[in-house]
Amino acid sequence: MAADNALGEFLKARRGRVPPSHADLPAHGRRRVAGLRREELARLAGISEPYLTRLEQGVDRHPSPQVLGALARALELDADTSAHLFALAAPAGPDRTAEPEVASEVHQLLDAWTGTPAYVRNRRFDVLAANKWARALAPMYEPGHNLARDVFLDPGTRRLFPDWPEIAAQTAAALRAEADPRDPRTARLVAELLADGDFRALWERYDARPSRDELKRFTHPVVGELALRRQALTVGGAEQQVIIVYQAVPGSPSESALARLL
Structure with missing residues (x-):
């Protein structure tokens, strides 16, 4: 960066x-x-x-x-x-060598959302926690994955999103807006992603736009097409953590598809 x-x-x-x-x-x-x-x-x-x-x-x-x-x-x-x-x-903030763990109450909240995919990520887009619905929705939501890396470097993720060019542009802009360029781990991630031509072209635009509440379409290999509303919620007391929740319109085909994930 x-x-x-x-x-x-x-x-x-x-x-x-x-x-x-x-x-x-x-x-x-x-x-x-x-x-x-x-x-x-x-x-x-x-x-x-x-x-x-x-x-x-x-x-x-x-x-x-x-x-x-x-x-x-x-x-x-x-x-x-x-x-x-x-x-x-702005002046650099305190050097955080260790990131805060996801609180047990947040894990309980994720698991309480029945039929609602939800996960926690940090500002570098590392997935820190996820409920079983999110893990069933896509492998990229498994804890330990990095969302930006999967969006650009995993062919399966490209097939998951019918609107992949838009998703890619949103991901690059959100990573630039939210990640700390002074963080060495962020710098290593960006250096890895720059090997991909699509990411490099988007990154060099210097667009910055945090994740927002918006509609996202999926092509799931088992349940088919889903259109889900994404909401981003900041975890209280942990500025580096964000909860992402996907919801279907009640009574819609996407709600029925979500019910068949598990």
């Missing part, structure tokens, strides 16, 4: 995605970059070009909220990507 200069790499990548025409800049003349030149972004954001250079080179890593807001507007970032920009510029 270029953890040593995550902010600078982000600024350079997003600068390259803003067409000059969007900033009312003349398009005439030969341009060596597809997006904004460094001096153009600096002018739009109201900062000096030398200061922007220091930010992109990682010399200065913690600009003020005012500078970050000006850069976000100049780069045409949406709310999610702006939040990611601010997170990249």
Whole structure:
């Protein structure tokens, strides 16, 4: 994730995605970059070009909220990507060598959801716990799996999702938004995934969008097609853990299919 200069790499990548025409800049003349030149972004954001250079080179890593807001507007970032920009510029938090275990009460909650696939993952998309319904829905929800690795590197997972291109884009954007680029285990995961061309193309877009509640379609090898609503719930007291729950519309064919999973 270029953890040593995550902010600078982000600024350079997003600068390259803003067409000059969007900033009312003349398009005439030969341009060596597809997006904004460094001096153009600096002018739009109201900062000096030398200061922007220091930010992109990682010399200065913690600009003020005012500078970050000006850069976000100049780069045409949406709310999610702006939040990611601010997170990249924040001082590093405490070094966590050991991640918190899933509380016994959370395990009990997962098992109490009869007919409802549910699992717990961390910000790096490692599956930490899952109920039997989630494990029956897909092997990727078995504890010990990494969801991003399975989405991009497991052919069976690609067959599981009829909307795989959308799922892949969502996964890459959510991993960028939620994972800590300063975490060595995250850096190793991203380095492994970059060997896949699909992941590399999406990762280089620098999109950042946390997991949201949305409809997800599955093609299960036993029960067939399912359309399930995904909900993401933060585990109280454990910022690094998220509960993902899948629910079918009552009385729908997907609810009947879920009942046949076990």
